[in-house]
Amino acid sequence: MSTTPETAVSSEETGGHGDISVGVSGAGASGDGTASATRITPGNALRPEDIALAVSRGAAKPSEDVAEFALRLGDDALILAQRLGHWISRAPELEEDVALGNIALDELGHARSLLSYAGGLDGRSEDDLAYLRREHEFRSAALFEQPNGDFAVTIARQFVVSYYQFELYRRLTSSTDSTLAGIAAKAVKEVDYHRDHSAQWVLRLALGTDESRQRMIHAFKVIWPFVDELFRDDELTGRLSEAGAAPQPSSLREDFDRLTGEVLAEAELEVPNVQPTPGGGRRGLHSEHLGYILAEMQVLAREYPGASW
Amino acid sequence: MASQPLQSVPAEPSLARHEPSPEDAARRDAEGQAYFDKVMAEDSRIEPRDWMPPAYRKTLLRQISQHAHSEIIGMQPEANWISRAPSLKRKAILMAKVQDEAGHGLYLYSAAETLGQPRDQMMQDLMDGKAKYSSIFNYPARTWADMGAIGWMVDGAAIANQVPLCRASFGPYGRAMVRVCKEESFHQRQGFEILLELSHGTPEQKQMAQDAVNRWYAPALMMFGPPDDDSPNSKQSMAWNIKRFSNDELRNRFVGMMMEQVKVLGLTLPDKDIRFNEETKKWEHGPLDWAEFHEVLAGRGPCNAQRLERRREAHQNGAWVREAAAAYAEKQSRKQAEKVSAA
Numbered sequence: 032m033s034t035t036p037e038t039a040v041s042s043e044e045t046g047g048h049g050d051i052s053v054g055v056s057g058a059g060a061s062g063d064g065t066a067s068a069t070r071i072t073p074g075n076a077l078r079p080e081d082i083a084l085a086v087s088r089g090a091a092k093p094s095e096d097v098a099e100f101a102l103r104l105g106d107d108a109l110i111l112a113q114r115l116g117h118w119i120s121r122a123p124e125l126e127e128d129v130a131l132g133n134i135a136l137d138e139l140g141h142a143r144s145l146l147s148y149a150g151g152l153d154g155r156s157e158d159d160l161a162y163l164r165r166e167h168e169f170r171s172a173a174l175f176e177q178p179n180g181d182f183a184v185t186i187a188r189q190f191v192v193s194y195y196q197f198e199l200y201r202r203l204t205s206s207t208d209s210t211l212a213g214i215a216a217k218a219v220k221e222v223d224y225h226r227d228h229s230a231q232w233v234l235r236l237a238l239g240t241d242e243s244r245q246r247m248i249h250a251f252k253v254i255w256p257f258v259d260e261l262f263r264d265d266e267l268t269g270r271l272s273e274a275g276a277a278p279q280p281s282s283l284r285e286d287f288d289r290l291t292g293e294v295l296a297e298a299e300l301e302v303p304n305v306q307p308t309p310g311g312g313r314r315g316l317h318s319e320h321l322g323y324i325l326a327e328m329q330v331l332a333r334e335y336p337g338a339s340w
Numbered sequence: 341m342a343s344q345p346l347q348s349v350p351a352e353p354s355l356a357r358h359e360p361s362p363e364d365a366a367r368r369d370a371e372g373q374a375y376f377d378k379v380m381a382e383d384s385r386i387e388p389r390d391w392m393p394p395a396y397r398k399t400l401l402r403q404i405s406q407h408a409h410s411e412i413i414g415m416q417p418e419a420n421w422i423s424r425a426p427s428l429k430r431k432a433i434l435m436a437k438v439q440d441e442a443g444h445g446l447y448l449y450s451a452a453e454t455l456g457q458p459r460d461q462m463m464q465d466l467m468d469g470k471a472k473y474s475s476i477f478n479y480p481a482r483t484w485a486d487m488g489a490i491g492w493m494v495d496g497a498a499i500a501n502q503v504p505l506c507r508a509s510f511g512p513y514g515r516a517m518v519r520v521c522k523e524e525s526f527h528q529r530q531g532f533e534i535l536l537e538l539s540h541g542t543p544e545q546k547q548m549a550q551d552a553v554n555r556w557y558a559p560a561l562m563m564f565g566p567p568d569d570d571s572p573n574s575k576q577s578m579a580w581n582i583k584r585f586s587n588d589e590l591r592n593r594f595v596g597m598m599m600e601q602v603k604v605l606g607l608t609l610p611d612k613d614i615r616f617n618e619e620t621k622k623w624e625h626g627p628l629d630w631a632e633f634h635e636v637l638a639g640r641g642p643c644n645a646q647r648l649e650r651r652r653e654a655h656q657n658g659a660w661v662r663e664a665a666a667a668y669a670e671k672q673s674r675k676q677a678e679k680v681s682a683a
Contacts, residue, residue, distance in 0.1 A: 079428075109428075112431075113423060116423055117422075117423065119415065119419050119422060119439065119442070120416050120419040120650070121653075121654045122654065122658065123654070123658025124658060126446070127658075127661075128415070128442040129442045132436075132442065136436055139431060139435065142428065143428050143432070146428075158428060161428055162426075162427075181657070182657075182658065182661050236661070238668050239664025239666075240664050242663075243660055243664030327424060328423060331424050331484055332427070335544065338542050340534075340537055340538075340541075
């Protein structure tokens with residue numbers, strides 16, 4: 032549909048910008064993916080809308096195993112985006128409002144792609160999966176739902192996540208599942224920036240002032256118990272690895288340890304000596320935090336069942 | 341001097357070894373003023389290093405910093421809905437929008453800094469309650485439909501105000517506004533799209549949309565500032581080619597635009613007096629509650645205290661981070677200097 036009341040301030044003034052018409056062709060109620068405001072993506076990278084379209088046309092369909100795996104990764108990214116979004120308008124510097132907002136947006140984009148693909152198995156949309164599943168149906172690991180804490184805790188969490196996701200997505204670019212490979216190819220470039228951002232902050236906080244160093248050390252103690260879970264293999268990852276669709280999580284550990292170790296060494300920090308948690312998020316067993324995250328995230332969608340937004 | 345073209349006069353005498361004599365200073369001011377007048381007459385641009393009248397500098401600094409503060413405080417009512425956005429696509433769009441606003445703030449603070457005041461000082465003035473920001477952000481964003489109404493009406497009004505500012509006589513401000521306006525029109529469209537979706541949704545959703553439009557209508561109209569006969573600074577700003585149209589002129593245009601677009605939305609504006617005056621060829625609207633406007637401006641609006649406190653809290657919580665970054669930078673540059681001197 033076209034809704035084009037062309038009533039811009041005046042044509043001589045708009046000069047190609049500051050247009051206040053609302054002529055978004057095909058936008059709004061039509062639900063046409065091509066009109067999405069999130070469509071503009073550099074290069075030919077896959078967008079969530081492309082995946083949803085491919086899935087709905089039957090051009091892409093995940094196997095049961097791939098769908099479950101995409102759900103894990105999508106939930107990781109979604110829950111982290113939800114956490115990071117809280118920083119926007121609360122960051123230590125305006126530049127950080129922008130940076131953390133950007134990382135949150137990247138993660139949300141990955142979540143949308145992965146959930147759109149996972150839903151292809153049984154026809155559920157990204158929103159069905161995000162808004163209408165219950166706590167035990169989420170497959171995210173415990174790390175992603177950990178509270179923001181102070182800026183150091185957020186950075187410690189992001190540091191671990193970024194180095195983990197980088198290794199994971201890097202390998203997934205050669206997945207035998209071409210959609211997964213496409214999503215990973217876009218994500219890995221973005222996550223590379225997240226690595227840089229968090230590593231830069233680890234150095235600054237660890238080597239800045241006494242206070243910032245203490246906070247950074249404390250933050251890694253808070254976060255490190257959740258690292259092991261990321262690298263645990265299970266039956267699903269075993270089958271996916273056999274099929275060449277995804278790496279075994281344990282196979283990422285060496286590179287993760289080496290690369291994070293380099294940054295920690297430069298920051299004059301040691302890997303915290305803490306006990307790992309048992310985890311269980313991949314089987315739907317979550318910490319106490321997830322319920323609150325979902326209650327907030329899902330409230331509107333559940334308050335108006337069947338409504339479209 | 342007669343046939344020589346006037347040239348830009350630097351704001352600071354660059355090679356002066358000591359205080360200029362009163363005669364030199366007076367001559368520089370006269371030359372600077374002549375160049376400034378010529379720029380105004382030609383509707384051309386003043387740049388940061390040019391001489392400019394102190395009152396022009398002060399007016400711009402006030403306007404640009406207030407504009408920057410409005411972007412920063414304006415992040416809050418929308419950030420309030422990021423975690424509850426009802427679809428992932430809406431969440432992504434809203435996040436990107438609030439992030440844009442932080443970017444606009446940065447951009448505008450940078451433009452203001454070219455006039456000689458550091459960002460820290462401007463921020464401090466905001467937190468101390470010495471600097472103003474747009475009063476519209478002192479109203480609460482109660483429902484999801486407010487995200488639509490804010491985008492459509494508040495950003496719409498901002499664009500109507502700001503498009504003419506792209507031609508402002510102060511270069512950095514005009515250039516900043518070009519980019520800001522591009523992003524704002526995108527924001528306005530997404531707001532319209534939210535309302536359109538709601539008005540085509542369930543009866544409850546449509547009601548939510550109408551309620552939001554009802555609440556934001558009058559505050560949005562008041563964003564253009566007081567009526568012309570009560571706007572003392574407008575005349576000077578127009579003479580300086582900062583402001584191009586009067587408050588009422590812009591407001592009336594905006595009402596006309598709303599009237600067209602609200603029909604497409606299938607909603608109504610809460611003003612039975614809106615009409616197109618065939619004689620003046622201008623849109624007119626009903627009376628606005630300027631007493632309320634002045635109350636909110638004076639700090640007695642629904643969210644004034646909350647908005648400022650959030651800004652202060654974020655600033656205070658971030659102090660140790662900024663100190664760490666500064667200390668790290670200092671240590672690095674010391675290390676670098678030691679390396680250089682050792683070599």
